[in-house]
Amino acid sequence: MLSAEEIEGFADDGPEPTDTAPRDVVIDARDVELVFETNDGPVHALQDINLQISKGDFVSFIGPSGCGKTTFLRAIAALEQPTGGTLTVNGMSPDEARRSRAYGYVFQAAGLYPWRTIAANVKLPLEIMGFDKAEQDRRAQDVLRLVDLEGFERKYPWQLSGGMQQRASIARALAFDADLLLMDEPFGALDEIVRDHLNEQLLSLWARTEKTIGFVTHSIPEAVYLSTKIVVMSPRPGRITDVIDSPLPRERPLDIRDTPEFLEVAHRVREGLRAGHAYDD
């Protein structure tokens, strides 16, 4: 487990200089800063963000609204431009990574096209990336099986429940088989029962595909249950207050949430959130 201070020390004068990051580091953020210019003056959405995410990690970003967790995820996806520091994805700039289609992004709302069937929605990125028809069909079938939506290929989004729609949108992000999956509160709008179920499915999907996942949430149990690494953030300015490497095993049944280890990690997350808040006052 590394505390925020240790992480920063690692970035400043640690044994790994910026240009020779370890091979399996997928996302490397050093002193990342992002300032939005607004009419009310500059807003520090991100400040002094130092973080390394390794291949195969499941990293959750947790914090109250305004802590910059979504902004950081969007910066990784090159949907926002950092105003300072360096950020690399697969050793490239985020925009180069975007252009090489390095990641799949799952938004808070499923955002399926109402005029396309589920299968056609999943094929959307494949069409854009120029996969041939047979390959599109094969991949759509594969990823829909992966998210348990076999048999719904010809349905329209409105014929599916919210949870199923979100699963379809995950399938869409998986379709082109990027190694990195970025998820921005994908289950935020769903009820607890559906959410538990989807969390379980997501873990098994992660185990099978060995993808690296960046996951934004504001639910402590969700973050602890899913992650190998939990990044606790706090607002004004958006910054990292704690990075917790989870001691939980990769294999996680839902009832792991009642074990002392789980509760201990959850407690530490809560402490981190509280510390961030106290700092703000």
Add this chain to the structure above:
Amino acid sequence: MRQAVGPVLAVVAAILVIWYFAAVWMNAAWTQQQAARAGTTVTFSEIVTDTMQQARPRLPAPHQVAVELWNTVVMKKVTSKRSLVYHGWITLSATLLGFGIGTGLGILLAVGIVHSRAMDMSVMPWAIASQTIPILAIAPMIIVVLNSIGISGLLPKAIISAYLSFFPVVVGMVAGLRSPETAQFDLLKTYNASRAQVFWRLRLPSSLPYLFTSLKIGIAASLVGAIVGELPTGAVAGLGARLLAGSYYGQTVQIWSALIGAAVLAGLMVGLVGVLQRVTLKRMGLSR
């Protein structure tokens, strides 16, 4: 649709009642003048009867218009110059051509406005300004200018019609092409989609509900444009020509039947676009 029949019939009945009263009231003066000239007196019931059957009433009674419509729509061969169907087709062909030009132009301008900031800044004010000019003022000039370069007949009328119909299409399509949420554009950006891909896969399908609404307004405006285009030229055929001829010769029954004919035509066209809208959006899964 079926629930609408009752209220519609009620409104039609109310209009007919008011219309009859107005016909009696407006035509009574002429009846009394005639009686005074002849040195006779007329009873109230004679006045009412007479106001229903004058040859050139100020306001023809509904049944007079109905009879005129029956005679000019059903009883005449469609090739006859006295057939309202013949005149209606002349106007309709200009309307449809103008609607086609206007819709095409409107969509092209909207695509340009959405994709180019320069066009957004420059075209939109002109499009709005174009609609503030009274069409009656500009129509004769369009006809004269086109005529002087050898273009006459259908096209000048269609251009006036397009002049009116492109505007709702531009406004509706600009809104429609911009209607997808930011997250939808972000999603396509994560796929590194080109502008053309964004247009064909996201913007255009999203804009269709807006387009159909605009088309309904546009097609009615097209008809108005085609009729107005027939007025200043002294056209010999078309609904506009019927209106003009009717007013020259005081044929109020003819004017009113041409007006009703134009209204029915507009209603049919708007209804047709509505059917097209329902079928398309249903097939696209955008309505249910």
